[in-house]
Amino acid sequence: MYAQPAAPAPRAATTVTRLREMKSRGEKIVSVTAYDAGFGAQADAAGIDMVLVGDSLGMVVQGHPSTLPVTVDQIVYHSACVARGVRQALLVTDLPFMSYRDVPTALASSARVIAEGGAAVVKLEGAGWALEVIRALSERDVAVCAHLGLTPQSVHKLGGYRVQGREAAAAEQLKADALAVEQAGADLLVLECVPSALAAEITGSLRIPTIGIGAGPDCDGQVLVLHDLLGITPGRPPRFAKNFLAGCDSVAAALTAYADAVRSGAFPGPEHGF
Numbered sequence: 001m002y003a004q005p006a007a008p009a010p011r012a013a014t015t016v017t018r019l020r021e022m023k024s025r026g027e028k029i030v031s032v033t034a035y036d037a038g039f040g041a042q043a044d045a046a047g048i049d050m051v052l053v054g055d056s057l058g059m060v061v062q063g064h065p066s067t068l069p070v071t072v073d074q075i076v077y078h079s080a081c082v083a084r085g086v087r088q089a090l091l092v093t094d095l096p097f098m099s100y101r102d103v104p105t106a107l108a109s110s111a112r113v114i115a116e117g118g119a120a121v122v123k124l125e126g127a128g129w130a131l132e133v134i135r136a137l138s139e140r141d142v143a144v145c146a147h148l149g150l151t152p153q154s155v156h157k158l159g160g161y162r163v164q165g166r167e168a169a170a171a172e173q174l175k176a177d178a179l180a181v182e183q184a185g186a187d188l189l190v191l192e193c194v195p196s197a198l199a200a201e202i203t204g205s206l207r208i209p210t211i212g213i214g215a216g217p218d219c220d221g222q223v224l225v226l227h228d229l230l231g232i233t234p235g236r237p238p239r240f241a242k243n244f245l246a247g248c249d250s251v252a253a254a255l256t257a258y259a260d261a262v263r264s265g266a267f268p269g270p271e272h273g274f
């Protein structure tokens with residue numbers, strides 16, 4: 001065997017504290033998913049603030065119809081690949097379906113995603129029962145990104161990939177859940193597929209940054225799935241996605257165009273929201 005570094009090199013750079021400062025200054029946070037070192041390095045070089053190793057890899061990399069088949073082994077593998085490409089950006093990695101179903105399992109999965117996968121932040125879906133998990137991680141100084149609204153790991157319960165929080169009762173529940181995840185110790189919150197006005201209200205009510213996807217222009221930041229941004233999603237991309245490679249001549253230019261559009265407020269437009 002040849003010598004290898006014992007662990008991914010620590011990346012100086014972006015922290016959850018820095019993203020919180022960006023929120024307080026009104027500077028937009030730009031995030032994109034990545035699944036390997038090459039695209040991680042491209043995103044990093046384009047000045048993307050946060051790179052997410054999403055379990056969307058089950059759909060865009062593996063070709064499954066949902067994110068549910070993704071395993072901890074797989075997300076750890078992809079996260080470690082991305083970590084080798086990323087220096088400045090904050091590296092956030094999804095905890096897969098059922099890998100945080102109770103506190104002991106969540107601690108074990110997070111330990112692997114951080115120690116082997118090089119993640120700085122673990123991301124998990126839901127509130128309710130998951131609040132106890134967020135609290136346990138937070139108490140152990142694990143940085144956590146919560147994820148509310150359309151939570152794709154609940155697709156069979158939600159009945160499809162649909163906008164959430166349209167009815168008054170659902171909107172009230174979402175606002176309460178957002179406050180609860182912050183209270184439980186979450187450092188960031190992804191809001192997916194919720195009405196723009198509701199996402200704006202939640203963003204104004206929280207101290208932690210909100211990162212929207214299909215959640216309108218008033219979140220503190222935006223995230224897109226890499227394949228949607230590059231126009232290479234198998235099948236039909238979600239309505240909130242935009243192909244930034246169209247009109248650009250390189251992946252680097254597309255990522256820069258996306259970052260510029262988020263920072264200027266040009267993206268997302270009304271046609272990308274609900």
Ligand SMILES: Nc1nc(=O)c2c([nH]1)NC[C@@H]1CN(c3ccc(C(=O)N[C@@H](CCC(=O)O)C(=O)O)cc3)CN21
Pocket residue numbers: 055056059060067150152161162163193213225227228233237238239240
């Ligand atoms: N390529 C890709 N992009 C994503 O944003 C994404 C994934 N995959 N996989 C994991 C989840 C699943 N997501 C999805 C997938 C589909 C829709 C979708 O088709 N939504 C309908 C909205 C329907 C409504 O109006 O309620 C759409 O037309 O966009 C939304 C989110 C978001 N994430």
Ligand SMILES: CC(C)C(=O)C(=O)O
Pocket residue numbers: 033052053054055056057094147190192213223224225
């Ligand atoms: C769509 C983003 C937020 C995500 O969770 C993923 O890529 O898995």
Ligand SMILES: [Mg+2]
Pocket residue numbers: 054055056067094152
């Ligand atoms: Mg995900």
